[in-house]
Amino acid sequence: MELHPAARTVAVDVLVSGAQSRSQLAKKMRLSPATLTRIVRPLLDTGVLVESGAVRTPGRGRSSLPLDVVADDYRFIGVKLTTDSIYAVVTDLRAQILAVETVAEPSLEVPEVVGAVAGVVARLSARAGRPVDAVGVTVGGRVDNGEMVADSPYLHWRDVPFRTLLAREVPAPLYLANDVVGLTMAQQWFGYGRTHADFALLTVGAGVGYGLVIDHQVVPTHASPVSHLPVDPYGPVCARGHRGCLTAYVTSEAMTAYVAQAHRRRLTYAQVLALARDGDPAALRVVREAAHALGRTVAAITAFTGVERIIVSGEGVGLADAAPDALREGRLDHAAGDSAAGVSPAGDRAAGNSAAGDHAAGDSAAGDSAALEPIIDRMDFTEWARGAAVVAIQSQFPSRLGPIS
Missing domain, CATH: 1.10.10.10 (Winged helix-like DNA-binding domain superfamily/Winged helix DNA-binding domain)
Structure with a gap:
C-alpha cells in the first residue's frame, strides 16, 4: 500500500x-x-x-x-564494523537498545566478515523476542547506492558488493550505509538533532567524518568534505601531502605520531591525552593545537551551512575535554568583533601552552550569534551500531504497514 x-x-x-x-x-x-x-x-x-x-x-x-x-511491536538490528570488532544491537522502533553483542572481527577477508556478521545477526534475532523487521549495517568509508563498499580505508576494501553478499545469509531486509550517515540519522530522529531542522555532525578519531541535515533531510556526500579542510597554511602535513588540513591535526594517528616522536617511544591515543592533562609540554601542545583546529572547523561549518547546532563526536573527541579553552579559542578565531584577540594560530607549535581551562559548555561570545557552542559527546561504538539500526528504521518506517500480530 x-x-x-x-x-x-x-x-x-x-x-x-x-x-x-x-x-x-x-x-x-x-x-x-x-x-x-x-x-x-x-x-x-x-x-x-x-x-x-x-x-x-x-x-x-x-x-x-x-x-x-507501538514501538515494542518492531525489532531492528544494527551492526557497525570496525577494523577489529563487530558491534551489534537490537532495538525497538524508537531505537531503544534491547540487546547488545560485540565480537572480535575474525579478519578483514570479506567472506569471513560476511560469515561473522551473519552469525551475530542470527544470534540477536533469536534474542529479539519478535521477528526482525530489518537489519542495518554501517562501515567507515564510501558506500555507493546502499550496495557497494566502494572504498573503506579501515577495512582495506574496494568495490566490495557487501550488501548482496550478506543478504544471501540474512533473511530480513538489509540496508548498508556509511557509518557517519547512520550516526547522523540516529541524531536526526532520536538524538541531539531531533528538534532541529538543520544540524551538522562532526566526528574525529581514526579519521574525520561529517554529516549534514538541512530542512530535515540528510545531505548526501561521497566523502567527508571537511577531512582536509585547510586550517592553517603553516601547519603540519597529512599523509596526502596537505599542509595544515584538519586531518593533519585531529586524527588519533597524527596526534599520537607527533607526541611519540617527541618522547621517542610508542604511545597510545589515550596516553597522549593523559600526558596532556598532566601538563606534558609536547602532548599539551599537540592536543591544544588539535582542539584549536577542531574549533576553527566548527566555526567554518557554521559559516558555510548556517546550522546552529553542531554535534562533535567520535572516539577521538576526548581532545575537546583535554583542551576546552583551545577549542573555544579556535571557534572564536574568526568571530565578529574583537572576541578572539590574542589567540595563537593552530599551526604555531611555538605558542604558549596554558593549562586546559574550564569546560566551555553553554558559553558563547557575547552578542555573537555565529559563535554557537557545539555539543560534545563521545558516543561509543554501541551508539554507532544504534545508528546502523536507525538506517534500517528510516528505510522501513512507515512503509511496513501494520504491527506484528
Whole structure:
C-alpha cells in the first residue's frame, strides 16, 4: 500500500516527537481537522499508528485520544564494523537498545566478515523476542547506492558488493550505509538533532567524518568534505601531502605520531591525552593545537551551512575535554568583533601552552550569534551500531504497514 506523503510525515512526527492529539498534529502540519483525519485513517487501519490512553483537553468537550506508535511491536538490528570488532544491537522502533553483542572481527577477508556478521545477526534475532523487521549495517568509508563498499580505508576494501553478499545469509531486509550517515540519522530522529531542522555532525578519531541535515533531510556526500579542510597554511602535513588540513591535526594517528616522536617511544591515543592533562609540554601542545583546529572547523561549518547546532563526536573527541579553552579559542578565531584577540594560530607549535581551562559548555561570545557552542559527546561504538539500526528504521518506517500480530 502506497502512503500519501503527508501520511508519512505525520507518522514520522509521531514516532520522533511522541504521542500527540489530532488537534496538535493538525496545527503542526497546518492541516484542517478533516484533512488530518483523512490522512491518519490508513495509518490507524494498518496499525502504523494507534490511539493511546485518553487525554482530557482544556475546557469543555470530549476527551482526545492521542496518536502514537507501538514501538515494542518492531525489532531492528544494527551492526557497525570496525577494523577489529563487530558491534551489534537490537532495538525497538524508537531505537531503544534491547540487546547488545560485540565480537572480535575474525579478519578483514570479506567472506569471513560476511560469515561473522551473519552469525551475530542470527544470534540477536533469536534474542529479539519478535521477528526482525530489518537489519542495518554501517562501515567507515564510501558506500555507493546502499550496495557497494566502494572504498573503506579501515577495512582495506574496494568495490566490495557487501550488501548482496550478506543478504544471501540474512533473511530480513538489509540496508548498508556509511557509518557517519547512520550516526547522523540516529541524531536526526532520536538524538541531539531531533528538534532541529538543520544540524551538522562532526566526528574525529581514526579519521574525520561529517554529516549534514538541512530542512530535515540528510545531505548526501561521497566523502567527508571537511577531512582536509585547510586550517592553517603553516601547519603540519597529512599523509596526502596537505599542509595544515584538519586531518593533519585531529586524527588519533597524527596526534599520537607527533607526541611519540617527541618522547621517542610508542604511545597510545589515550596516553597522549593523559600526558596532556598532566601538563606534558609536547602532548599539551599537540592536543591544544588539535582542539584549536577542531574549533576553527566548527566555526567554518557554521559559516558555510548556517546550522546552529553542531554535534562533535567520535572516539577521538576526548581532545575537546583535554583542551576546552583551545577549542573555544579556535571557534572564536574568526568571530565578529574583537572576541578572539590574542589567540595563537593552530599551526604555531611555538605558542604558549596554558593549562586546559574550564569546560566551555553553554558559553558563547557575547552578542555573537555565529559563535554557537557545539555539543560534545563521545558516543561509543554501541551508539554507532544504534545508528546502523536507525538506517534500517528510516528505510522501513512507515512503509511496513501494520504491527506484528
